[in-house]
Amino acid sequence: MSTQPVLIAGQWRAAKASGTFHAENPATGEKLPDEFSISTWADCDAALATAAEAAIILRTTSPEQIAKFLTRFAERIEARKSELVEIAHAETGLPKSPRLAEVELPRTTGQLRQAAAAIEGSWAMPTIDTKLNIRSMLAPLGPVWVFGPNNFPFAFNSVAGGDFAAAIAAGNPIIAKANTSHPGTSRLLAEEAFAAVTEVGLPPATVQLIYRTSHADGERLAADPRTGALAYTGSRSAGLKLKAAADKAGRPIYLELSSVNPVLILPGALAERGTKMAEEFTGSCLMGTGQFCTSPSLIVLFAGEATEQFIAAAKQKLEATPTMPLLSSGVLRSLDESVKTLRAAGAELVCGGSPQPAPGYRFANTLLRVSGEKFLAAPEKLQTEAFGNASLIVVVRDAAQAEEVFNHLEGNLTGCVYSDTRGSDDALYDRLAPLLRSRVGRLLNDKMPTGVAVSPAMNHGGPFPATGHPGFTAVGIPASLRRFAALHCYDNVRAARLPAALQNKNPNGKMWRLIDGRWSQAGIAG
């Protein structure tokens, strides 16, 4: 058993390491055989140096070539599907079917193909003022670090997921830092990515991979002047440290940190379809064992008999559903701590509440409840993200108290409102939905938040601390590409020196450009 190599400067080679680690199978708690390195700054520095060179070459690489890379990479992932599903299953405990094989892997290759299609160029919003001969567009930033999360080993993987696809489609080389809970999956994906890079003839350092760094080196690379941007999805505490380092150096950083995804169920809806909603809610709660960024973790209900019935139904359903393994021992530990924090702040257990016996890392499906009054006494603590299969129901006395609860909500990715179909909830909706609206990125009606469609209209983002900036989305093409770009203006620049997207001729007849205030796919006469 040897240590797995890192991919730096087009070479699979031994890391300059300060130590090693193993992934675990969270379903069994067993250490997996492969050993991976913790890279020192020497690896980060080498990756940055070659990525900076690759960035220069990529600036003059044809968009079609980058699109071709993304397509070939998607095809290669599909060709290696069974091996990928196998290793991702071993490293994450997520079910092979349908989750990994039929849902997440196709989503991942679909994203790569959407990103390839976006390379026609409309994403860059080419803007032309013909009268003044001023022209501008979004252009690549330079090397992008991607730190992917633990919960989607394919779709948000540092080497294949949404941030990867967006950053590379925008023309940037990628330095992936694998999530340490699935380094083997990341290695396999990087093998296919690098093979596609080679096949298509992109600069070898277009895709690089390391597995882990020290926290200090993480902060250093986020601030390095060669870094174009960093995209991080993960825990709030680690993310905020990277943010502080990047902010200080003025390097763009995009974060997806934490979210309790409030759901408001109004009394009319509860009367109309309480049982159905209890099923929807528990189904959504347990998706991926509650380890979705958009898991509904804070439910607001109005006090009364119907709410007690809803809670009883949810409890029954949660208790009847077998617990699935969590992603890692770390997730289990943190979930256990979060539930303790919620209880210490006044939440009462409805069901679950403790780790399950070995093998593997499991936590009983958990539901907690708290009154609106108690919530308002400790609103910060009671918004602790319990990442995993635990949710908190806040039972409010009346609309005024619901208002107060909403006014204490932090920024979140999503917010949902269920209301009845006959209009009896409309006045409450009008009063409460605007409060939720301003605190979330995506507002839903009559639908749980766990589905995050890869749609141009999606917003997988939201106000701090859900993310670092409320104007950007991590999912949805073309908008997600625009995070990894700088605005480049050309003022009186001679025609032949302009990028193709800004010349009079529309380079492919498909690109939408804002010409003298009108969006158009046409060329400019003259």
Place this chain on the structure above:
Amino acid sequence: MSTQPVLIAGQWRAAKASGTFHAENPATGEKLPDEFSISTWADCDAALATAAEAAIILRTTSPEQIAKFLTRFAERIEARKSELVEIAHAETGLPKSPRLAEVELPRTTGQLRQAAAAIEGSWAMPTIDTKLNIRSMLAPLGPVWVFGPNNFPFAFNSVAGGDFAAAIAAGNPIIAKANTSHPGTSRLLAEEAFAAVTEVGLPPATVQLIYRTSHADGERLAADPRTGALAYTGSRSAGLKLKAAADKAGRPIYLELSSVNPVLILPGALAERGTKMAEEFTGSCLMGTGQFCTSPSLIVLFAGEATEQFIAAAKQKLEATPTMPLLSSGVLRSLDESVKTLRAAGAELVCGGSPQPAPGYRFANTLLRVSGEKFLAAPEKLQTEAFGNASLIVVVRDAAQAEEVFNHLEGNLTGCVYSDTRGSDDALYDRLAPLLRSRVGRLLNDKMPTGVAVSPAMNHGGPFPATGHPGFTAVGIPASLRRFAALHCYDNVRAARLPAALQNKNPNGKMWRLIDGRWSQAGIAG
């Protein structure tokens, strides 16, 4: 002589002050009669509280009403033109004509009218996925603080300038902090803004004005949870402190900090039209006494006889042009210090270099020079922004040294390249322009950077430390509006509950929306 009131919560009232200050006439050095207050946190807090309430009302205010406000405000500024020009002249020393009356004031009202026109809504990029019924658009952030700069008392004024127009057109209430060198101009503008607010029936706290705060309160308001965003244009040191406070709290902040605006003049261009370029250069240098954000302060030339002639011609022109007053004693002090820093780092004086005798705050028109070698020995110090009428010429030995110089450049707003018309500079252009391109927001050919057209294609922005994020522009509508917005997604939200811009019907037939991947002004059938 009484202290001028602040405008808070729709009342012109005495500030809760910690002290007072006067503006000065920089042409004479005399204290101006009006006294202004330094507000304490109590004023900031009151402004934030009422702005937060106004923000809620503005969310449901018709776009037409906000547009009407901007138009009426522009008309009112025009009606009070002579008084505004008079006071701005007294506070800044800038010429009444043409600068203030014929150039800057019309630019300002033009911006307000462009912002009014933008309220048709395309700026918000409404995006609709009809198949999945997911819809998104940009929406207001909440109260926006505007901290305007000293150098454009109208066009970048906290109460009338580009940031003001953009933030309010995006639907946000404004809290203006006047630039302390022209509080009287700001007060007059706020009077007209508030009169227009009242006339049109917007919430009274849509526009508020204070004159000055302590640094600590500045940092506190940047981080306050009620703050939607802060727009700051000014010195790097003060801006970075605000940025640190805002970043830590996760509040959006937009900065325009400093820029030396490198200009590269290639040998062929010098041979072809050296004399003309020396005139262009000195004219651009002295615009507003060099106090433009885009003043050409770092010129790169290739060593040789033609360069010596260029320098001699520029020297002659600078010495022959009367010095004009700087904006304040502070600008004079800082310019003097910056020139000393440049000299200490190895730059030699070509002409000027010291303050002029009273009356008023004047500095001799200044040109410095340094070799490429010396520049590379102290690249940071030699990029010190000398805000005012001073520029530094870097004389490089050859293209390789020019490359090295460019590789040491910080982020800038602009970069210019002059090349000849016969093609002899083309190889050098191809080698050097890309290095400049990646370090500036706007690249120009054969044109000085001081003109900043209010065009949709403009980028008045650039990489850190010129600004805080390379993807945004402070000038140019509609792009500048998008800084002051959050992305709001609606997933399965019932039709009647959607904002007008996201309903099937195009609300005004003019708004461009991205519907199923195509930009369109049409409605959606069904």
